[in-house]
Amino acid sequence: xxPILWFGWFRAxxxxxxxxxxxxxxxxxxxxxxxxxxxxxxxxxxxxxxRLAEARHSPARQLCRYLLRWPSTVYVSFFRGTPLFxxxxxxxxxVLPLFINPTDGLLIAGETARNLKQNYGAFISGVIALTxxxxxxxxxxxxxxxxxxxxxxxxxxxxxxxxxxRTMYHIVLPQAFRRMLPPLGNNAIALLKDSSLxxxxxxxxxxxxxxxxxxxxxxxxxxxxxxxxxxxxxTLGLAWAxxxxxxxxxxxxxx
Amino acid sequence: MLLxxxxxxxxxxxxxxxxxxxxxGSSATYRPFxxxxxxxxxxxxxxxxxxxxxxxAGLQIKIVNTPWTGIFAALNNGDVDLVISxxxxxxKRKQSYxxxxxYFEARQLIGVNKDSTAKSLKDLAGKKVGVVTGSTGDDIASxxxxxxxxxxxxxxxxxxxxxxxxxxxxDAVIGDNGVIAFRVQExxxxxxxxxxxxxxxxxxxxxxxxxxxxxxxxxxxxAAIKADGTYAKIYKTWFQSExxxxxxx
Numbered sequence: 001x002x003p004i005l006w007f008g009w010f011r012a013x014x015x016x017x018x019x020x021x022x023x024x025x026x027x028x029x030x031x032x033x034x035x036x037x038x039x040x041x042x043x044x045x046x047x048x049x050x051r052l053a054e055a056r057h058s059p060a061r062q063l064c065r066y067l068l069r070w071p072s073t074v075y076v077s078f079f080r081g082t083p084l085f086x087x088x089x090x091x092x093x094x095v096l097p098l099f100i101n102p103t104d105g106l107l108i109a110g111e112t113a114r115n116l117k118q119n120y121g122a123f124i125s126g127v128i129a130l131t132x133x134x135x136x137x138x139x140x141x142x143x144x145x146x147x148x149x150x151x152x153x154x155x156x157x158x159x160x161x162x163x164x165x166r167t168m169y170h171i172v173l174p175q176a177f178r179r180m181l182p183p184l185g186n187n188a189i190a191l192l193k194d195s196s197l198x199x200x201x202x203x204x205x206x207x208x209x210x211x212x213x214x215x216x217x218x219x220x221x222x223x224x225x226x227x228x229x230x231x232x233x234x235t236l237g238l239a240w241a242x243x244x245x246x247x248x249x250x251x252x253x254x255x
Numbered sequence: 256m257l258l259x260x261x262x263x264x265x266x267x268x269x270x271x272x273x274x275x276x277x278x279x280g281s282s283a284t285y286r287p288f289x290x291x292x293x294x295x296x297x298x299x300x301x302x303x304x305x306x307x308x309x310x311x312a313g314l315q316i317k318i319v320n321t322p323w324t325g326i327f328a329a330l331n332n333g334d335v336d337l338v339i340s341x342x343x344x345x346x347k348r349k350q351s352y353x354x355x356x357x358y359f360e361a362r363q364l365i366g367v368n369k370d371s372t373a374k375s376l377k378d379l380a381g382k383k384v385g386v387v388t389g390s391t392g393d394d395i396a397s398x399x400x401x402x403x404x405x406x407x408x409x410x411x412x413x414x415x416x417x418x419x420x421x422x423x424x425x426d427a428v429i430g431d432n433g434v435i436a437f438r439v440q441e442x443x444x445x446x447x448x449x450x451x452x453x454x455x456x457x458x459x460x461x462x463x464x465x466x467x468x469x470x471x472x473x474x475x476x477x478a479a480i481k482a483d484g485t486y487a488k489i490y491k492t493w494f495q496s497e498x499x500x501x502x503x504x
Contacts (some may be wrong), residue, residue, distance in 0.1 A: 021403040093415075097422045112438070114423045118383045122408075180480045202408040202419065211324060212409055215389020216397070218351060219329040 014222050018213050025209035026230055030144070032127060032205065033192045033234075039131040040191065044138025047072045049145050049168070072139070079136035085197050087133055092125035092201045099126075126198035134191050143185045145176035178249045185242030189235050196231075206230055262269050275450050277314055277469070279305055280321035280335030286413040287493050288341045288359075290296030291320065300433070300493040302431060305339045305460065307485050310478075312476030313322045324411065328351070330463055337469065338461040341431055343391045347457070351429065354462050358486075361394055364435040365448040366428040368419055373427060377448040382426035385407055385416040391456065392429035400410045413438060421445065433494065478503075 196207035488500035
């Protein structure tokens with residue numbers, strides 16, 4: 001292919017040559033981000049509630065403490081206290097082979113395991129690592145959001161005969177959610193960017209495409225500037241979506 | 256006053272240039288060529304070679320661990336003065352950088368599971384192939400299977416690619432003979448396959464294009480250690496075999 005120069009220095013032909021890889025990479029980045037946002041939010045809600053679990057009488061009291069509060073606290077502490085990059089490597093090279101392994105996988109073994117690992121290995125590990133990691137952060141957002149709702153409301157709701165679950169669902173979470181939206185949005189943007197770390201285990205997403213091009217041509221402006229703009233566009237889109245959500249759920253505030 | 260200042264600066268600058276410590280970039284995840292010892296020291300075949308060359312050429316050097324993916328960028332922007340990191344001499348790279356005479360004869364080698372029937376690169380068609388991003392193995396696989404083929408899985412370093420092979424994440428890994436052979440013998444279930452069609456290649460020390468002064472010194476040093484037997488000794492230490500005869504250019 002003939003070198004195509006933009007502005008005299010930007011080799012556009014390199015990007016064009018790898019266009020397919022960038023396109024598939026973009027799709028992969030979006031897919032991973034969407035899955036992890038959904039799973040991370042669900043996990044975060046569960047963990048956040050577990051950290052707040054309380055009961056007055058034994059044995060429920062001890063149960064809450066040892067089976068819910070302690071494990072969830074340790075979980076959050078671990079995943080917030082260790083680098084995501086390390087978690088990705090740990091899960092991909094150490095934890096996952098324990099469960100999915102052609103010779104002696106605990107969960108899946110044999111030919112299925114081989115196929116699964118080869119086609120989706122990096123994807124599975126990356127999604128697990130990113131979900132577990134963002135779940136820890138999101139649980140803190142949920143906890144803070146829930147705790148920010150005046151206790152009196154919960155007491156009032158309970159004394160009116162609503163169960164704990166219904167109190168959460170009808171009274172606390174709708175109000176808390178509004179306060180949680182800005183930090184949740186921040187988290188979603190961070191998650192999108194962090195997905196680039198999964199390229200280290202060979203997942204063909206955006207950063208992987210850029211690294212491939214940089215490796216093949218020893219040129220750095222073209223690939224990394226290109227993906228920077230792609231990431232930027234994606235985060236702008238996310239920020240816009242969050243703003244819309246905030247406006248929608250904030251309507252009650254501005255009467 | 257101003258003149259005397261600039262004069263001092265000039266003299267100081269000149270003196271600095273004379274004993275200036277040259278920074279050597281090497282990616283220390285490339286055992287046995289360059290790797291970090293438990294005491295954070297960078298050791299290996301490449302390191303021994305460059306130290307011997309520098310001694311003969313009268314150069315002061317400092318070796319800095321530079322990640323492979325950014326190693327040429329580091330050379331371009333002056334972070335390092337030269338690179339010795341198992342860099343294969345090829346036409347594409349020669350367009351952008353200058354190489355010394357060869358200091359290692361490299362072939363590509365395929366690492367596979369023991370039960371694999373693959374005999375050559377062609378047999379890997381349709382299989383997942385692991386390579387190190389931007390390496391010669393990447394080049395070969397890209398040429399054979401297509402640059403954007405999803406069957407090629409690129410990793411940061413050979414050990415990571417080999418771990419992926421050992422975990423059945425890929426069917427094969429293509430890489431430089433020295434490293435693949437070393438890594439494969441660490442895993443019982445793996446073996447190496449040599450494709451006779453792979454060309455013989457050579458590793459060279461890299462400098463910025465046009466840095467003839469440094470290139471000449473390095474070449475002189477390299478010729479000197481080849482002549483006095485230091486080279487053969489270093490080779491034997493790391494590869495347990497006799498050093499091959501290398502072309503002078």
